[in-house]
Amino acid sequence: MTQTPTKPLLRALAGERVAPAPIWLMRQAGRYLPEYRALRAKAGGFLDMCFTPEHATEITLQPIRRFGFDAAILFSDILVVPWALGQRVRFEEGRGPVLEPIAPETLERLERQAVVERLRPVFETVRQVRVQLPPHTALIGFAGAPWTVASYMIEGGGSKEFLKAKRWALGDPDRFEALIELLVEATVDYLSAQVEAGAEALQLFDSWAGVLSESELERWSFAPLKRIVEGVKARHPEVPVILFPRGAGLGYARFAKASGADGLSLDTTVPLSFAVALQQEVTVQGNLDPAALVAGGRALEEGVDRILEALGHGPFIFNLGHGVVPETPPEHVAALIERVRRAAP
């Protein structure tokens, strides 16, 4: 028996128009908050923080206490999955993630079996957050999409051209497919365990979908994400899934029509008229420019109003088109939430 959801975010993901629009922000827990920086200063390395339920819970809850968002998103990182597969991953201050790159010939060293066991602290965080959330606030779990995670695993960190990953995908598609399939399976396990621990919705981040050509997007972003949605829903039919194929452009139409996802997170470049068309198929989420949140004032107000006017008449979740940046003044976030909530009829 499926229950009708009562939390605003879950109602929107069930296809309902909710007024005022539920709002949360990608990277709402993070460096722009003084309370995050204070905890970070004493908490040790970044991965340690992700794997210490006490810290990860506190960080997840900080923006909820301060701003009353409609959803909390688990504080973690997309690279915990490669770490749990046995790849060496570390985070360097000011440099970002550094991984010992994998190659076709070292692919077999990755161990899928241990993923859920190794990520137990993450599920403990989910449990602790869930019991502390206000009753109207939903808890979102997440993972990286296979293409994006694979690109970090192969490049050994961030990249501009993604040349190593693309060379592998283009030159040895069978073994690249094997890596993607391994990530699909590990991600289904990982997300299912998050749901079992208390996550009420899931988001998959394909942050680098925007560097793929049409045929690559189909094969390495759309198809694996569709398999993950199917895999998770086979175990947990009730859990809504949001996909974020950032930069997919016209490719978003395919995700809206055929991925099986309940929600689609739109990046800042998605034109609002196109977003309205996508909204006929799926709940849309987005897509304020994070720079408008830094700028504040009229630029912020106009940006918010334009989005609400276009998308506020259907199933919609207010969000940014990308994550909150560290330069964001917290008071602009408060002003954003107030404007979104005041706009409702």
Added chain:
Amino acid sequence: MTQTPTKPLLRALAGERVAPAPIWLMRQAGRYLPEYRALRAKAGGFLDMCFTPEHATEITLQPIRRFGFDAAILFSDILVVPWALGQRVRFEEGRGPVLEPIAPETLERLERQAVVERLRPVFETVRQVRVQLPPHTALIGFAGAPWTVASYMIEGGGSKEFLKAKRWALGDPDRFEALIELLVEATVDYLSAQVEAGAEALQLFDSWAGVLSESELERWSFAPLKRIVEGVKARHPEVPVILFPRGAGLGYARFAKASGADGLSLDTTVPLSFAVALQQEVTVQGNLDPAALVAGGRALEEGVDRILEALGHGPFIFNLGHGVVPETPPEHVAALIERVRRAAP
């Protein structure tokens, strides 16, 4: 009296279907060529090289001699315009361009009047290249688009988030408009002087159009580029102009319909079905993944065939979706050209 062009590239830009499709590659002169690296090793700094007609001419001609492309593109850099406006610009090995950032309060120090005078060595290069080109090879001049150039001027170099540029644009749109307008005027002067020296077609690179929202794309990319096309054509009605709003996604439709450009260069992410629709309005150019050129073999062949099949039936110029990367084996470039030329009926 307008003459009918006879060079394949110019015929394609005049709206003709040309078989085999004319081909050139963005960054076809560059680090992937041993003869470029040899000259670079003895030629001093990057900007010195751009401003020494003997060197810039030689580099421009290297890929023409080796591969017989249908067009040469002037060897230069989009940042010569800020340099000519009086901004300090240097290129650091391994780091890329470094500029002394401008701000709203230092905007008035930029000197538009001197631009053409300061860039005289560039026009000398254009003249020298033109007389040495084979008769069927067209010479393309170029400049950066105002948004992309402004972003370097404000950020002081490359950027991931373009936060300083966006904050200025969002927070002080009037003075940002003044900077954009200054760049429009300087660029019209600069491109017109290239035409007067012998450039037969022009391309404008808006490499960072893809980080703009719909309304920003309209105001900071489309509108200034349209003004540049009009300004250049007011002086030189016969010269075809190609625009490259990289990452514009659905925004490409607006450029195809209303920019006044003769050609539109498509990045790798543009779906071919959409490219075919754009081709109804304008000559399209593109859009092979530079990574496919690195990979070679079947991935290269399939990529080429897919593009030719979709776009070979209308006005079309074969190119990459972005620049040639240094890791590209020159023999893959030869194989690409052979395949494009052999495909013709």
